[in-house]
Amino acid sequence: MASYNKVMLIGNLTRDPEIRYTPKGSAVADLGLAVNRVYTTENNERREEVTYIDVVLWSRLAELAGQYLSKGRAVFIEGRLQMDTWEDKQTGQKRSKIRVVGETMQFIDSKRDGDEGGGGGGSRSAPRGNNAPAPQRSQSDNRQQRPAAADDFNEGPITDGLDDDDIPF
Numbered sequence: 001m002a003s004y005n006k007v008m009l010i011g012n013l014t015r016d017p018e019i020r021y022t023p024k025g026s027a028v029a030d031l032g033l034a035v036n037r038v039y040t041t042e043n044n045e046r047r048e049e050v051t052y053i054d055v056v057l058w059s060r061l062a063e064l065a066g067q068y069l070s071k072g073r074a075v076f077i078e079g080r081l082q083m084d085t086w087e088d089k090q091t092g093q094k095r096s097k098i099r100v101v102g103e104t105m106q107f108i109d110s111k112r113d114g115d116e117g118g119g120g121g122g123s124r125s126a127p128r129g130n131n132a133p134a135p136q137r138s139q140s141d142n143r144q145q146r147p148a149a150a151d152d153f154n155e156g157p158i159t160d161g162l163d164d165d166d167i168p169f
Contacts, residue, residue, distance in 0.1 A: 005080040007100050010108060011035035013073050014052060019066040029062035031055040031069070031102075033077065054099040055079070061105050074108035 014032035021027055037049045055077055057065050069075060079102040088095050 007077075007079055007081055009033060009035055009053065009055075009077045009100065010074065011053070011077075013069055013071050013075065016071050017057075017062075017065045017069050019062060026059055027062035027066070029057040029065040031057065031065060031075075031077075033075070033100075054097070055102050056082075056099055057102040057105065061102060065105065068107060076106040076108055077102045078104040 011033040014034050018030045019027060020030075031054070033053045033055050035051045035053060037051070038046065039049070040046055077100060079100045081098055082101045083096055083098050085094060085096040087093070
């Protein structure tokens with residue numbers, strides 16, 4: 001049986017990224033993403049529906065999210081769905097939650113007017129905050145992490161270079 005697990009989301013952060021590190025030193029970032037859907041009812045009434053999604057980023061993507069993203073920023077995340085299960089310590093019941101494991105990330109908006117700090121509202125091509133070398137990554141990490149390199153953030157929105165005829169919808 002064939003299967004395919006791919007998610008592409010564009011939304012706004014509901015909170016600043018929460019960065020932590022594993023015992024082996026890998027960065028992990030937890031994000032809350034709000035994705036909006038606007039539609040019209042049969043009565044021509046315009047409605048907006050918001051879906052809140054938990055996203056986890058690993059390694060260099062997590063570090064970049066912590067450095068450049070903050071609450072309200074728009075971001076494009078591409079990744080896969082993952083089911084997390086655990087036992088509730090208070091009730092003893094089994095719990096589960098689906099979240100997105102981000103594999104690539106692209107910043108959609110640049111620094112907004114009046115957004116001078118507070119969690120990484122800096123420009124897309126800002127250099128790394130410290131002079132420490134980037135963590136070593138395996139070949140598979142390079143393949144997955146390549147789209148989020150700091151030098152790529154000055155390429156602009158994902159539609160740059162496309163004509164209206166090139167967009168399939």
